[in-house]
Amino acid sequence: MAALERAYRPKGISYRLDRWWRVAAPYTFISPFYLIFLAFGLLPIAFSLIVSLYDWNGITPGGFVGLDNYRVLLQDPEFYTALFNTVYVWLGSVPPMVLLALVFASILNSSLVRFRGLFRTVYFLPVVTSLVITGLIFSQLFSTSFGLVNSALAVFGLPPINWLSDPAWMKLTLILALLWRWTGNDMVIMLAGLQNIPGELYEAARVDGAGPLQSFFRITVPLMRPVILFDLIISTIGTFNLFAEPYVLFGPDGGMDEAGLVTGTLLYQNSFVYFKFGYGAAIAWVVALIIFALSMLQLKLGGREPD
Amino acid sequence: MRSDVFQGSERPARSGHALTRRRFLRLCALAGLGIASGTPLAACGSNAGVANKTSSGKGKSSAGGTLIVWGFQGTFEGIQSQIPKFEQRHPGVKASIKQFGYDDVHTNLLNAIVAGSGAPDLCAIDVTRLTQYVQGLADQNAHRQKYERQFVPPTVELASYKGKFYGLATDSEPMGFFYRRDLWDKYGTNPESIRTWDDLATAGDEVQRASGGKVNLYAMTANETSLYEVLAAEQGFGGYYFDDTDTKVIVDDPKIVEAVKVLKRLWDGRSVYRNPNGGYAGDEMTALLKRSKVASQIVAPGWYPETLKQSMPEQAGKWRMMRAPAVSTGGPRVGYQYPTIFVIPQQSSRQDLAWDLEVLGLTGAGARVLFDKYDILPAYQPLLNELMSKPDKYFGGQMTYRLWNEIAHDAPKVFFGTGFVQAQQIMGNHLQQVLTGKKTPEEGMQEAAQEMRAKLKKG
Numbered sequence: 001m002a003a004l005e006r007a008y009r010p011k012g013i014s015y016r017l018d019r020w021w022r023v024a025a026p027y028t029f030i031s032p033f034y035l036i037f038l039a040f041g042l043l044p045i046a047f048s049l050i051v052s053l054y055d056w057n058g059i060t061p062g063g064f065v066g067l068d069n070y071r072v073l074l075q076d077p078e079f080y081t082a083l084f085n086t087v088y089v090w091l092g093s094v095p096p097m098v099l100l101a102l103v104f105a106s107i108l109n110s111s112l113v114r115f116r117g118l119f120r121t122v123y124f125l126p127v128v129t130s131l132v133i134t135g136l137i138f139s140q141l142f143s144t145s146f147g148l149v150n151s152a153l154a155v156f157g158l159p160p161i162n163w164l165s166d167p168a169w170m171k172l173t174l175i176l177a178l179l180w181r182w183t184g185n186d187m188v189i190m191l192a193g194l195q196n197i198p199g200e201l202y203e204a205a206r207v208d209g210a211g212p213l214q215s216f217f218r219i220t221v222p223l224m225r226p227v228i229l230f231d232l233i234i235s236t237i238g239t240f241n242l243f244a245e246p247y248v249l250f251g252p253d254g255g256m257d258e259a260g261l262v263t264g265t266l267l268y269q270n271s272f273v274y275f276k277f278g279y280g281a282a283i284a285w286v287v288a289l290i291i292f293a294l295s296m297l298q299l300k301l302g303g304r305e306p307d
Numbered sequence: 308m309r310s311d312v313f314q315g316s317e318r319p320a321r322s323g324h325a326l327t328r329r330r331f332l333r334l335c336a337l338a339g340l341g342i343a344s345g346t347p348l349a350a351c352g353s354n355a356g357v358a359n360k361t362s363s364g365k366g367k368s369s370a371g372g373t374l375i376v377w378g379f380q381g382t383f384e385g386i387q388s389q390i391p392k393f394e395q396r397h398p399g400v401k402a403s404i405k406q407f408g409y410d411d412v413h414t415n416l417l418n419a420i421v422a423g424s425g426a427p428d429l430c431a432i433d434v435t436r437l438t439q440y441v442q443g444l445a446d447q448n449a450h451r452q453k454y455e456r457q458f459v460p461p462t463v464e465l466a467s468y469k470g471k472f473y474g475l476a477t478d479s480e481p482m483g484f485f486y487r488r489d490l491w492d493k494y495g496t497n498p499e500s501i502r503t504w505d506d507l508a509t510a511g512d513e514v515q516r517a518s519g520g521k522v523n524l525y526a527m528t529a530n531e532t533s534l535y536e537v538l539a540a541e542q543g544f545g546g547y548y549f550d551d552t553d554t555k556v557i558v559d560d561p562k563i564v565e566a567v568k569v570l571k572r573l574w575d576g577r578s579v580y581r582n583p584n585g586g587y588a589g590d591e592m593t594a595l596l597k598r599s600k601v602a603s604q605i606v607a608p609g610w611y612p613e614t615l616k617q618s619m620p621e622q623a624g625k626w627r628m629m630r631a632p633a634v635s636t637g638g639p640r641v642g643y644q645y646p647t648i649f650v651i652p653q654q655s656s657r658q659d660l661a662w663d664l665e666v667l668g669l670t671g672a673g674a675r676v677l678f679d680k681y682d683i684l685p686a687y688q689p690l691l692n693e694l695m696s697k698p699d700k701y702f703g704g705q706m707t708y709r710l711w712n713e714i715a716h717d718a719p720k721v722f723f724g725t726g727f728v729q730a731q732q733i734m735g736n737h738l739q740q741v742l743t744g745k746k747t748p749e750e751g752m753q754e755a756a757q758e759m760r761a762k763l764k765k766g
Contacts, residue, residue: 058421059442143584146594165528165582253732256530256582257739272414274729275439 052281062278069282079283081258082266083290085171089262090239092175093182098231100179101186106220108187109194120191123184135248138177139164164249167259174260177245182238186231193227194220229302233295240291243268263287374402374660377416378431379409381610382477382647385677386429386668393664400657402664409433416440419654426652428661434465435645437473438725445651445658446471457670459712461721462686466648474648475669476686477677480608481714482537482642485615488627488703490602494518504538504569504632507605511578514602525605526580526592527573529742530735533587534573537606537642538566541634545719548734548759553724555766558734559756567741567748569634574742593618606631608644609684609711616682616701623701630714643718646686684711726763733758 052069056062073079104123108116126134141148142163150160163173197220205215221228243264246254252269254261263283271280374393376386383404390402405427407415413436419426420443432440451472455463462476491498494517496510511524527534532547539547542562550557557563573579580601583591587607595601597619604611615626630640649669651661667673674687678694685691694708734755741751759765 057439058417059440139584139590143591143594145583145591145600162582162584164584253530253735258736269732272417274726275417 048281048284051277052285054278056277057275058277059275065278069278070286073279073282073286078258078261079263079266079286082254082261082263085254085259086240086242086262086264088171089174089178089242090236092171093178094232094235094239097179097183097186097235098228100183101190101231102220102224102228104183104187105190105194106216109191120188123187125184126181127185129181131244131248134177134181134245138173138249142173165256167257170250170255170259174246174249177249178239178242181245182235186235189231189234190224190227193224197223225302229298232302233298236294236298237291240264240287240294372400372657374400374429374657374664375427376402376404376429376664377407377412377427378404378649379407379412381677381681381683382431382649383668384680385477385673385675386649386664388676389664389667389673393667396663397660400660416652420652424654426654428655428657429649429651429665431477431647431649433645434476434648435723435727437466437648437650437723438468438727440650441468441471441473443653444473445653445655447474447651447662448472450662454666454670457688459686459688459691459715461643461715461718462646462648465646465721465723474650475665476646476648477669478609478646478683479686479691479711479715480610480644480646480684481711481718482533482606482608482631482644483611483628483707483711483714484631485604485607485611485626485628487596487599487602487622487625489625490522490599494522494602496524496602498627498629501629501632503636503638504573504634507632508573508576511576515578522578522599523580523595523601524576524578525573525603526583526587526595526601527605527742528582528586529574529739531586532731532734532738533644534606535566535570535734535738536644537631538569538634539563540642540719540721541631541639542566543639543719545721546724548727548730549724549765551720551722553722553765556730556756556759556763558759559752564748564752566634567738567752570738571742571748588614597622606642610681612699612701612707613682624703626702627705628702628707628710630710639717639719641714641717641719643715643721645723684708726759726765729763730759733762 051062053064053066054062055065055069107113108119108123113119140146142150144150144160144162144165147163149163153160161169163169201219201223202215205219210218241264242262246260246262246265247268249255250260252265252273254265267280267283267287270276270283376383378386383406386402387404390404393402394400412431413433416426416430416432417440420440426443448471451463451467454475458476459479462479463472466473466476486498488498494514496514501507501510507525514522514524536547542565544557544560544563545551546553546557548556548558574581580595583589583595585591587604588611592601592604593614596604596615604615607614612628615622631642633640649665651658651665655661669677670687670689674685674690677683678685678690685694691708691712695706695712697706697708698704699707737746737751737755737758740746741748746754
């Protein structure tokens with residue numbers, strides 16, 4: 001026993017260093033990720049939380065205002081307009097986008113379709129198209145006087161629609177732009193999920209007399225539930241952080257009647273146009289809480305295993 | 308991390324001083340928290356010295372190196388043309404231009420000022436944004452007197468705030484009214500008879516009838532504030548949304564309400580094309596003018612002729628320009644928008660050199676290069692004086708530069724106070740409500756004033 005105690009007794013600085021290194025080595029090796037995450041992830045997040053308690057214009061020293069930015073935000077009708085628009089766009093774009101992505105992915109996963117690689121590339125192209133080009137294309141397509149969409153409507157004797165300036169139509173234009181741009185992205189996620197479903201299940205279903213629709217609803221949809229849930233959550237986060245499309249189509253102020261103002265553009269406008277960084281940070285935190293709550297709700301509603 | 312990293316007898320003994328994984332992680336977490344909580348607080352106060360730094364016109368100067376200039380299209384070209392001359396004058400010093408988009412210049416300058424480094428030596432900014440940056444900019448007041456007479460009023464005044472002067476303007480932006488002479492003649496509208504906005508609305512009814520509804524006399528966008536600002540200037544409010552002390556909101560003043568009623572009358576006119584996408588300078592408006600669907604550009608600033616000339620060269624000789632109509636008979640017919648100015652950030656270690664390059668680029672040959680390239684109305688008075696005697700072929704030989712000069716000189720004391728950009732946004736929202744009939748002008752302006760007072764913390 002005494003010999004053992006002697007063996008464990010500290011043996012000078014090299015022993016201590018050696019012991020320290022044995023503990024620290026694994027962490028040292030995994031530290032680059034955590035250091036980068038700390039510098040570019042955690043610090044900005046913590047910084048934004050602290051900034052949200054200040055009235056700070058970015059240049060002169062900020063004055064501490066406590067929760068005042070949050071109080072003003074929760075009384076700001078503009079915030080509720082942006083939130084309403086965001087929820088509208090979320091409900092209008094995410095369910096059809098997920099459904100379309102699943103349908104397209106199922107079709108493109110079928111061995112009956114030729115040139116699958118080409119179609120997959122074509123569907124994915126809008127995702128990698130420059131947003132400036134997207135903005136230009138949509139501005140031209142939806143131009144009131146000279147746009148292709150209104151010209152098509154005129155063929156059927158329908159009056160022109162002010163897609164980009166009429167508050168009643170602006171959100172629909174935004175939803176269409178989002179569907180065009182992001183369905184291909186969701187389709188790739190769905191495709192990855194579909195390729196993990198064993199083909200034997202479909203063969204067995206066919207032998208049992210199931211048609212393509214029955215196979216889709218009885219095999220594909222239930223087995224794809226985790227992927228669909230993942231896609232729904234990712235799309236929800238994306239929609240609540242939406243910025244580029246409404247900015248390009250309607251500008252940072254959200255256009256006519258602020259019908260194109262979403263939480264992302266409201267945040268940008270306050271932070272980088274009005275230089276109200278404290279208020280902008282408060283918007284970011286409230287939106288983050290909303291996203292968290294919605295994601296939890298989706299997980300709760302959709303997270304059960306298929307029967 | 309599993310604990311089997313330590314095996315057998317190598318497992319360290321647990322004692323108060325021994326370094327365990329838990330203790331190591333706790334130390335790291337504490338260090339992280341220390342950094343996380345300390346840095347933002349320090350950052351919030353990191354510019355505490357900015358406001359206190361004094362930088363007069365006799366700014367910092369250090370020899371050698373490269374002078375960095377940031378600008379957006381239509382601002383930096385005069386400076387760029389003078390770089391060889393500048394480098395010859397200052398051996399060993401180089402100058403380099405970095406071109407950004409309009410929004411990016413403003414965001415990047417802010418980021419650089421916030422970060423405390425990375426700002427250029429010279430930067431183009433919209434004069435409406437000046438008050439947002441002044442704490443990070445060098446005061447050039449020592450130079451003001453020398454250049455005051457060389458630059459068109461009110462550009463020097465607009466580049467000043469609270470007794471300090473921040474830079475020279477690249478252009479001047481009085482507001483004019485543009486119309487197609489041929490279409491006006493065809494549908495019986497006499498420009499001489501359009502003295503007030505009400506005259507214009509009335510004339511629109513006649514154009515609508517005479518053209519069988521095919522041509523609109525003018526176009527308006529409900530939430531665009533350009534036209535409102537002209538009317539505010541005509542009513543004597545050079546701050547458009549604020550009084551001349553920049554402390555009070557004035558949009559519920561009876562004179563402003565009167566101006567908004569005039570806007571409503573224009574909006575309700577039979578010959579108005581409503582809400583072209585992108586507003587008066589957007590693609591749809593340009594297409595409407597090009598296809599002769601709209602016969603006038605109701606208000607546009609000094610750079611607008613270039614848009615006409617580039618987009619509609621085939622309409623050369625058909626266009627004319629006049630002063631914007633007045634709110635009431637015999638009233639002022641003026642308006643002024645937002646020139647670009649070149650400012651010198653306090654971070655610049657070569658402020659004297661930067662000023663020298665600014666002067667070279669925005670006066671004399673530099674100003675001429677910018678004008679020749681973009682036909683933008685110059686702020687440099689000697690160049691404008693020269694142009695005033697030249698007829699403009701695109702406008703049927705009209706002396707447009709003389710007219711621009713007169714409008715600029717007649718403009719009231721224009722200034723763009725703190726929160727100007729946000730005030731524009733608030734006004735746009737309420738104007739739209741008024742024009743589309745959801746609110747009366749009185750209600751709309753009262754609510755706009757309340758929102759501005761609350762959000763901009765003014766009286």
